[in-house]
Amino acid sequence: MRALLPLFLISAAAVGVEIALTRIFAVGSWSEYGYWVISIAMTGFAVSGVVMVLGRARFRDWAGWMLPALPLAMLVAGALGWVGVAANPFNPLELQNPATAGPQLWNILGYYGALFPFFFLAGLAVSLNFVVHAGQVGRVYGYDLLGAGAGAALALGLLCGLHPFWMIPALLPLLALAAGLSGRGGWRWAAVAVLIGGEAAALLLAAPKISEYKAIYAPLHVPDGQQRAEILAPGGVYQLLDNFTERLDTDVSNNAGMMGLPAPPRGYGLYRDGARIATLPMGPPESAHAPAALDAAPYALLTAPRVLVLGGEGGFRAAEALALGAAAVTVIEPEPVLRAALADGLGPSPAPPADPRVTLSDQHPLAPAEGYDLIDISGDFLAAREQNRHAYTAEAIAAWLARLPPGGMISIPVTIRELPAYALRLAATAVAALREAGVAEPGAHLAVLRSAWNLRLLIARDPIPPEAVARLADFAETRSFDLSYAPGFTAPSVWNDVPAVSLESEMVQSGGEAVDSVAQDIRALLEGTAAPSAFDRSPITADRPWLSPIVRFAALPLALARIEVLPQSEIGLLVNAAVLAQAAVLALIVMLLPLVARGALRVPARIMGRALVYFPALGLGFLMIEIVAIEQAALLLGDRTAGFSLVLTTMLVFSGAGAMLAGRVARPDRALGFAVLAVVLCCALGVAGLHAGVLAGLGLSWWARAGLVVVALAPLSFALGLPFPLGLDRFQRESPAMLPWAWSLNGAFSVLATPLATLLGHGFGLVPVLVAGMICYFLAGILWPRSPA
Known part of the structure; x- marks a missing residue:
């Protein structure tokens, strides 16, 4: 020891x-x-x-x-x-x-x-x-x-x-x-x-x-501005700023003054890791501006709705809903610092005053929701927390639709400031959700309203009637918003110019009259006439729960050629691709080492061939399984940091325990067989029902969910810890030089595994990544040397 x-x-x-x-x-x-x-x-x-x-x-x-x-x-x-x-x-x-x-x-x-x-x-x-x-x-x-x-x-x-x-x-x-x-x-x-x-x-x-180009940099350097609070947590560095530039970030009509409505109020800006995630109120949350906001669109169709709000916007969203006529509001805020601010305030920002019509719920955003006429996702919900993206999947939307009463609807925002293509992917997701809910004509249940920067997609349980379309058209016309799509509606004019952005063409805008590319794309989607594009237009699903990056993997050369038009959220894909290319070169060099240094290794050809697959397979397989486990644990716990830390610690500790046992087994071949069988069976169970199991556990307490993660991963991790030391011990009998070379092979392919698994997950889904990890361990079991030296 x-x-x-x-x-x-x-x-x-x-x-x-x-x-x-x-x-x-x-x-x-x-x-x-x-x-x-x-x-x-x-x-x-x-x-x-x-x-x-x-x-x-x-x-x-x-x-x-x-x-x-x-x-x-x-x-x-x-x-x-x-x-x-x-x-x-x-x-x-x-x-x-x-x-x-x-x-x-x-x-x-x-x-x-x-x-x-x-x-x-x-x-x-x-x-x-x-x-x-x-x-x-x-x-x-x-x-x-x-x-x-x-x-x-x-x-x-x-x-x-x-x-x-x-x-x-x-x-x-x-x-x-x-x-x-x-x-x-x-x-x-x-x-x-x-x-x-x-x-x-x-x-x-x-x-x-x-970096001077992060969102927080300018507010930090505003004259007379100051930081009023700071919170340090594994999930981020939170800073509360007070300066004259900080206002409630909501999309309000340019006609608000003519409507006799004020601008959004000043507030404190809350930043996490330099990115702005919310505005916190300086006093009781103000809501006089609410009727002029794009977010008010669904309230023009509903009378005294019972509202489930996802994302509290520091208390502003509940106040706005009440001002727009909501009878009762239940707020779910998964972001822990924002949730604490709603309950107890943060620094100088007070907690919203108690109101019997408002309930702060601790349930998971995807837990079954009953008794609501409107499920209203706040404008900053998607950006406030990475795991909130699961609310944008077709499965989540379909589950909400199934629980809405007659006349109920869902309101989902998305930004189109940098890429209008995000609107089309969200619409494709809504179409898939409606079809999953048994709707034959999804277009009859959708409405799309937008400004020049943001968009609201309304998804109705029942077909939207003509009189509701007329109210939406009047709502949009009064506020100079655009009704890009509604059943039977043909927009007479375009208030806010949104030209198409394409990677295939260097022309972003041809000039002339204002264009509504969102309306054109959604109609083409519903009619099945959408042209091929470098942007991914497939629905967001539980297996691929990412709105961005939206660039298809096959279109990476186009993305690199026109990288200047891509928003920051799309760059992660390119970074992954660059790391993958570098890792592939490194892996190739390490694999070719025996040919360059054959005298140093002195490894028989028969054993070298097995080692060249055995150790890379373990490096790839372990991390692929780990990445899928992190994604599912993050969904179950509602927090990526908690999911990452719990999975990483559990897998390393129990894999270490398995490795300790590896040196004591009397029959290494049998131990390896059992380990590979256990890994394959656990992965097969994950493929068959992991996501369903995660959804079933959402109603449990946080500690119970964390316990489930540990219990589920412990046997799998113990089995994952056996093959590598068993292989090292067996292969080194053929040549002592196998020890460092095998370590090198495993490391090189671990470099490859992270970007490869990430790209596979975004391109094909998490289940294929888990299947790939299972196949890697199956191959390792097949290539185990049958006779020791």
């Missing part, structure tokens, strides 16, 4: 720093660039395995001083790497402009140069432990996984009260402790000295900052 405890600490520090860096990218830049951190980390691990293969004998001879020296080298590399990351002038918006992209590509290489040494040294330390303790492969792998799980839990715990910019200095002592435990005497004094120097560099030389 003493010999492997430093490995536990090194793995904990490596994973903790990896999580910290992803949060740093989210706060200082944009979260999608956190994929680079994962790529750099796994690249470092993979390259370290290659180096260990080529110098295995020498590293083994040097192990006495390398084991304490490597964590100290990691400490120095981690501190200096953090200084380099903080000083990098990367600007992602310039990356989207071909004219300015060149310097940004060098800045990306700068991130690799700053972070690669740390993760390379971490991988070298792990692979050296495999070489030194070659007879205890299962125990070594178990300590590695358990350390990674502990590091993840520690990092997430620190994020509860520590700003991400301070995370790396907080994790460096783990490496000094690892060095002190690995060596004696002078090494312990060296560990103290290096820690002091590393902390000084990390704290004094690093000057992290928030």
